[in-house]
Amino acid sequence: MRKSVHWGIITVMIVALALAAAGQVSAQAKKNPYKDPVKIAYLPDNIGDTVGAAWGVGIKREFAYFPNITYQVFDGKLSAETQNQIMTELINQKYDCIILQAHDAAALAASAREAEKQGIPVIDLNLDAQTPHTCLVAMVDYEAGSLVAQEIAKGVGDNGNVVIIEAPPGASRGINVEAGFRDTLKAHPGVKILAAQDGEWLTEKGNTVMRDFLTKYPKINAVFAINDAMAEGASQAAAAAGRKMIIWGADGEKKALQYIEQGKLTGTIYTNCYDEGATAARMALYAIGAEINGSKFTKTPIIKMAPIVVTKDTVASIAEKDRW
Template structure:
């Protein structure tokens, strides 16, 4: 599956194009259509009724809640837009079922956090085939679709590996508490982390890797088992902050001083860093990411673009900040989520 990586500024350009009343971004199919005098049929998102659905992996997650907040804040400016949030219940089957319902209810766009990249591919194809653009957030689907808005993933793994490798002087032992198997974000984080470790820090051994399934409680159990199994652990990389918080509690209970890194930048994690319980995280303004996702969806509805118009999935990558105890104070209250 091919993807085209675009900068975070794309969303601003999209909205500007909407405000100007024209869609200046051309895809392969649009170029051919324009030459034959045809044009993709979009919707007037300022006057016609618009329905947008957000389907996260699980609705109780802090990241999903911040995304939804950002989406709702942006979309509330459009009085003609209905915005609905559904709970994927961390289940592929549930997300597939809800996707079918959203297609049958003829939503104008779906913003999806795909629990499993392969497991949701057919559902995304079905939606796109019905003319419903699908925008994925963080966790992608294994098929070409209208777009994706994501935190840095490979780059985040690289940044954490660099920080750990440098602080350990190139020698030590680490463990990984990873995402649910099949989650694209986890695979990308792993890719970045392991590539840097292999290339730059060959004397740092990755002792073990187990899934914490994104959950604090599960990560606490995994970390407790790691601490029992391995007498010496210098650092742990967790694929999200919730799991890092669980690992931190396990290390604290065992009286161990271990570097603990997460990835997201949620408020609780920043507090753990301030308290010295965790070492660092890769912060993203997730509320803004939600707003960008909603902007992307509105652009797609307005322009009539779907995956059928594209040879590659466009990707908007959000900017990030590596946060440690040295600079956590720079993440002000209005930036926290």
């Protein structure tokens, strides 16, 4: 009798373990992102930003092929706290994937790590989170800065004064673009960096910073703004002051291309942001369906979009449908 009770208990334990294991397997079973209902969130730093909006269009276009996908956009409101709050919300709501543009690399690290731990792949766009995760899809950054430095050095004949309108502190893209620019300029000792100030990615702030530079420095030969929006602001400020100089941005947004055509901007490094958004969307679908676990990665895989140097001579090569 006692023996049969023991066996009974052991049988129950084995069945329970088997069921638990089956549960584990079913819990780990990956969804088919092209058929099963999946929820994907896009959390840019700021929904009002041109680049973020273009990525959003690219992502939406890609997902439009799959009616099983619920796609939701959230606004990071240019705030790391807000992005962290929303990340927690998305984890609670058990989203299948998050496409994120981190406001700050360090500040979003914990949230991205937590999402990956919960089995939610995090695909970053341009601004990375400082933790290994599923993927980063980015415009070239260091290389973009380097390309602009070469163009500016050529433009000023290897001799002149340059000012930089920087990205907000902590933004990984800003840091890398600027590093590429500064490192490359070291090979051109005749080109001197007079000053660098944060333009907060914004046209109006870029304008304010540039006005300040113009008041302070009587001789500025070139300006490098880390994004086009700030470069446009700088261009307006220089025009208002009646001073001519070389002005470069980076991104390649529609308005910047028009400015280049009109001669208001010297050049930019163009990236097809629709394509970049679509690439992130494809990566999201791949990560949902594939047997990969971003939380186990020791380094984030990076996909870099091809850079195109755009000046007045080459701007016509960017087709209307690719202008964002």
